[in-house]
Amino acid sequence: MGRLLIAPALIINMLIMLGPALFTVVLAFYRWDGASTPVFVGFDNFVSLLGDRAFWSALQNNLLWTAIFLTVPVAIALVAGTLLLTVRKGTMLFQLIFFTPIIIATVVWAKIWQLMIYSPVSGIVNLANDAGIPLRDPLSMPQTALLGVAIVDIWRWWGFLAVIFFGALRQVPTERVEAARLDGAGFFQLAWYVLLPAIRPTIMLMMVLSLIWSFLVFDFVFILTGGGPARSSEVLATFAYRSAFYQGNFGIAAAAALVFGVFGLAVSVVYVRVQLKEDNP
Amino acid sequence: MVQDKWAVRLGLGVLCFAAFCSLFPIVLLLLNSLKSAREIIISPLAWPMEFRWDNFARAWQDARFDKAIVNSLIIVVLTVFAVCTTASAAAYVLARRLIKRWQLATIYFLVGTTAPIQLFLFPLYLAYSKLGLINNPFGVALIYTAIFSPVAIMLLRTFFIAIPIEVEEAAEIDGANAWQKFTLVALPIAWPGVLTVALIVAMNTWNEFVIAATFLQTAERLTVIGAFFSLSGRYVTDWGEVMAAALIVVIPIVTLFIFFQRQFIEGMAGGAVKG
Numbered sequence: 001m002g003r004l005l006i007a008p009a010l011i012i013n014m015l016i017m018l019g020p021a022l023f024t025v026v027l028a029f030y031r032w033d034g035a036s037t038p039v040f041v042g043f044d045n046f047v048s049l050l051g052d053r054a055f056w057s058a059l060q061n062n063l064l065w066t067a068i069f070l071t072v073p074v075a076i077a078l079v080a081g082t083l084l085l086t087v088r089k090g091t092m093l094f095q096l097i098f099f100t101p102i103i104i105a106t107v108v109w110a111k112i113w114q115l116m117i118y119s120p121v122s123g124i125v126n127l128a129n130d131a132g133i134p135l136r137d138p139l140s141m142p143q144t145a146l147l148g149v150a151i152v153d154i155w156r157w158w159g160f161l162a163v164i165f166f167g168a169l170r171q172v173p174t175e176r177v178e179a180a181r182l183d184g185a186g187f188f189q190l191a192w193y194v195l196l197p198a199i200r201p202t203i204m205l206m207m208v209l210s211l212i213w214s215f216l217v218f219d220f221v222f223i224l225t226g227g228g229p230a231r232s233s234e235v236l237a238t239f240a241y242r243s244a245f246y247q248g249n250f251g252i253a254a255a256a257a258l259v260f261g262v263f264g265l266a267v268s269v270v271y272v273r274v275q276l277k278e279d280n281p
Numbered sequence: 282m283v284q285d286k287w288a289v290r291l292g293l294g295v296l297c298f299a300a301f302c303s304l305f306p307i308v309l310l311l312l313n314s315l316k317s318a319r320e321i322i323i324s325p326l327a328w329p330m331e332f333r334w335d336n337f338a339r340a341w342q343d344a345r346f347d348k349a350i351v352n353s354l355i356i357v358v359l360t361v362f363a364v365c366t367t368a369s370a371a372a373y374v375l376a377r378r379l380i381k382r383w384q385l386a387t388i389y390f391l392v393g394t395t396a397p398i399q400l401f402l403f404p405l406y407l408a409y410s411k412l413g414l415i416n417n418p419f420g421v422a423l424i425y426t427a428i429f430s431p432v433a434i435m436l437l438r439t440f441f442i443a444i445p446i447e448v449e450e451a452a453e454i455d456g457a458n459a460w461q462k463f464t465l466v467a468l469p470i471a472w473p474g475v476l477t478v479a480l481i482v483a484m485n486t487w488n489e490f491v492i493a494a495t496f497l498q499t500a501e502r503l504t505v506i507g508a509f510f511s512l513s514g515r516y517v518t519d520w521g522e523v524m525a526a527a528l529i530v531v532i533p534i535v536t537l538f539i540f541f542q543r544q545f546i547e548g549m550a551g552g553a554v555k556g
Contacts, residue, residue, distance in 0.1 A: 001378025005371065008371075024401060084296065122322055244402075
């Protein structure tokens, strides 16, 4: 009976995810445009990736992205979460507001930021220019394009983290907080010596998840810059997607997907171990 | 005490500033969905001089939202139904360890919660085009079911684990088999979890971009997200119309969120924190 109950979920998942994922491994060793006969090319796809500057800059961008997402949103969310705990006023309303960005589609936010904030014609940037403040659209310049995208993603992401951290902070026994207060601890001492250590497991977990997700970033880059200008904001996911659907080179796409897929899976193993440990202490 | 009061005020100030940052793009969305392009060029921040409700009418027609909403709803309903049934059954099996390799299955689904789409996207696309499943809402719903069920299973598993085993043992003494224990005893107790999963899956399906953009290509089949994306590419300078379209996309989800805040927050936090 158990097998019968778990079978539908397992079969659907293996059909859509596991099977094609295994096929990606095979595909990485072929040259194929999706229509003609596939040609076995050995490690050629990986060799040509290694010689492709766009691939290296995509990898570099992913690493930069990871570094940003392991620090900036986590720091903002920790400050906001701790403040929610100490202020104790309107916490429900604040939580709702902080949470709203994450429930709305990435495409919608991308277009609002692009058209109403970054655009030098219709956005806040235009308004600033009219007022004599020389701002430029960060998405239009190779040096700042990735940063411009990252700001949008951080903006959408930190509130969700803040609500999660606040949820964990509320579980900290109030006696411990009060005791520290009586000992004369200020806000920063309270946060640093009592609150943050108490929610360390949650922080670690969210950082592992950030690590995994930062290697999967796709939507905002694809919609806001398409990896441009001059491929300056390309990440591995957009690189692979472009190889497959714009250049018709599914072998290269599979090889690139394997590179970050394997990295993602490696971090997933860490994540699974953390989760299982939590399950069976 | 004086210092405390000052600290609370400062904290409130910082939180209000953070809330302002979170809401600012939403304000821009609301204001500019009612303005003409000319007014937006003058200032995206100004109050509309003239309320242009026709932005919504044009957005509705140009994006063909009447079709797109039906397409989205079909896929959402199919996906929510498929995930809720298959995931709750699987979660029950894992929670009660009804199969020998429950540990392996748990690990498989846990890894599934973080698996990158690109790892299986390309062969899946090739297979779908070979099978003629491109532009097929059932095909897309099947992909969503596979992608969203691992998180759903992990979430529902915690709901089933929380049910005291004695309840089911009592049913067993009364002669219930595994199927009856699952459908008649466990599922009714765990239904808040199923509701939470249904809401989160509905939201994720409604909002999803990559799969929708890759697997649904003809104008007849676009989801709400696809229709909005295509509109924003065609009417590049009619910002008011694009913002009105964005608002149409957003309203159903925000309405759901307002009514089911707790489920949304618990579901998404649980999905991230507990697997």
